[in-house]
Amino acid sequence: MGPRNQTCVSEFFLLGFSEKSEQQLPLFGLFLSMYIVTLFGNLFLMMAIGSDSHLHTPMYFFISNLSLVDLCLVSTTVPKMLVNILTQSKAISYVGCFTQMYFFSVFACMDNFLLAVMAYDRFVAICHPLRYVAIMKPQLCGLLVLISCVLSLLTSLLHSLMTTHLSFCKDHEIPYFFCDLTQLLKLSCSDTFINNILVYFTTGLLGIVPLTGIITSYTQICSSILKVPSAEGKYKAFLTCGSHLCVVSLFYGTVFGVYMTSATHTSWKSIVASVMYAVVTPMLNPFIYSLRNKDIKDALKKFISRSTSSQ
Template sequence: CLMFNSYTRCMGAGNQTCVSEFLLLRLSEKPEQQLPLFGLFLGIYMVTVVGNLMIMLAIGSDSHLYTPMYFFLSNLSFVDLCMVSTTVPKMLLNILTHSKVISYAGCLAQMYFFMVFGFLNNFLLTVMAYDHFVAICHPLHYVAIMNPRICGLLVLISWTISLLNSTLHTLLVAWLSFCTEHEISHFFCDLGEVMKLSCSDTLINDILVYFATGLLGVLPFTGILFSYTQICSSILRVPSARGKYKAFSTCGSHLSVVLLFYGTGLGVYLSSSVTHSSWKISVASVMYSVVTPMMNPFIYSLRNKDMKEALRRFTSRTTLVCVFK
């Protein structure tokens, strides 16, 4: 239906030819580099899948980790796994088949799910910052505030807002006309790059993008900054050095993930503003959409003692089951 709507609008716009597919940018056009790129991204994808699955399974199988912090972490791992699965498999398929093609419907689907999981990542990091804020600044009320019902509600709200926002963006893009220009300057269907190819007015789309970025992007980030400002203020009032170290170590993994997520996201924005090189923008986007989901499991497993113990117990149980079978 989406393809038919776009086709009929293009046919009514004069002698323009409507496209039913798009071409994605390759990270390299050199034939001798295709196999190394395939191996590199296949390795990254496998590490990301295994790492995030291990985090989810370890948390789900260890009753010591049935706390709000690890509940949010398991959701974050699931979102990271879905986010990288939205873009990398198609890239691997195109490298393997020496193709750049993605169908119109496939492009919209990829764009939709990437937005869903991108915004979810943003919201979950904000919720986790709030969890740390309550734990450090209001420890006596933590159990009452961060009860299972509230935790579930926060995740449900995050999913609802992400789905509604992404659906609205995708529906508006589906009503745009795409005519002769069909080469996307990206390795996946990014919203901004797809909008650039439209031969119809994108004013409403642009307004929605700016509104969503301000409300659903900047506002959560401001919430994270406020939470950590209050956290730092509370930690500095702790008299003992041991207490300060323990409080800082609690937030260390989350703060590292926040810096990685927003740092690479800012890098994508700055690279698109400073340079017009599609290749450089794509490399920056790889850091944001592929490398970050891969690094998150390592950050949480290497810096978190409880997580390391849970992973050790999980792998030990799994090994024993395999041996006895």
Template structure:
């Protein structure tokens, strides 16, 4: 029977990371553990920043929003994957798939923009320390956060609307554990040239340009730090941006690694496994990077837990 075009489908099939039945309980346990660690770790960062007045600064304001974005980012994919494994089902509705694409892109883009804003914050703090509180005032911080959300929402909405115009065939299997934009688009029977063009342009403007901005910010930061005469001053300056730089390297390293590997290989299942790095592992590691490498966060966490212990 030949595939039959239809303007609207009712559901897609998520093939997941493995189709072997004996592997499913192991996958469920691993991803449930990773999701709980991600959720609890990032929630602790948010609560610590909210409750400690010493952390009410622009850097930690953006960090709390990054932790919120990471919680939402993983919550768009992992719970559905866990439900499908538990229910022994691979189905996701058409509306559910589009919603997953939308929210996954919103919070993925938001992560990207927040890391860029945080790089700018570190640039101002190190290169223009005397004007830091004037430049990074509450109004500017609020506007930067609002712009990050608006750009993320508008970009995600554009891609979702572009999918609505497509017609799909009866071949609706997605070799992934979530509805990944590129793979969903290429399941369509209708022409996807415009969708591909929009994806390339959006990635060029909303991924490459922020990455260039981060690189420029850190080139200025390194140049400024190298001009500091004392070794102690250099160490203190580096320590204020060490955690953020580690997160940036992890985020872009895993994202670009998956992108390049997907271009090099035609095996979508291997690409799905590799994408676990930036969709699950990176958001899980971010709280550990900030809590282990950042002295202020470590002290605030100790204070937070000591207060909780005393209150009980």
């Protein structure tokens, strides 16, 4: 109870970007535009998949879930940042900061798990095509998404509960534009040894294991593709994995960028990496999937055509 009673902070300050007044309007316009593009890009992708019965397959089921998670991820951070720019305030309440930290962690974890699940789906499709329908049943697909959701909720809840017992009685300034768990641990004047051990353990278990699964899946996929005799067959096989590989590279590249730059205390590089991870990646994902996929492009055209003709 002692450390908890020492917590004398009612709000934190999200430093984020430049404090120069002449740069606030361009920053607001930039991030508002990125948020609108992310919002409509992911919504259109989900509605196009939902409206086309030909896309009611495991691969597109996972893509639509990834779009929903990306939409929730960016909605956790950007609206508050836009409000702060408009009001020329960097403050976020204690409760608001912990709420933001919790939901950001939930959706980031779900992104991680869904990418691993999608890699398994591609592995089954290419390495065991004759058994694909029998293995990737709707029940299994739903169960994999449910497990990803439950693990993300429980892991984030554990971190949040452990962090609420810390004291924050000195510096209240967070260098990011959102409340990040690792940054809150750095601000605490309590002993964060157990918290850090928990972060390292969950990162290793729930981060490295899915990444290892992705690498293993694609190792098997590449091995199978190389055995395909025709060049056209190899191209089609690689095409089914290309979009997912781009998204995986973008996601893990930006995640590693955030933690590598934060570890070396280069604040500006860390802020840029966090923007790539929390805003740019969710914005680009629907375009990566739609621009490289003829079925999704056709479904989008049909959906837009039906929407405009009904007005």
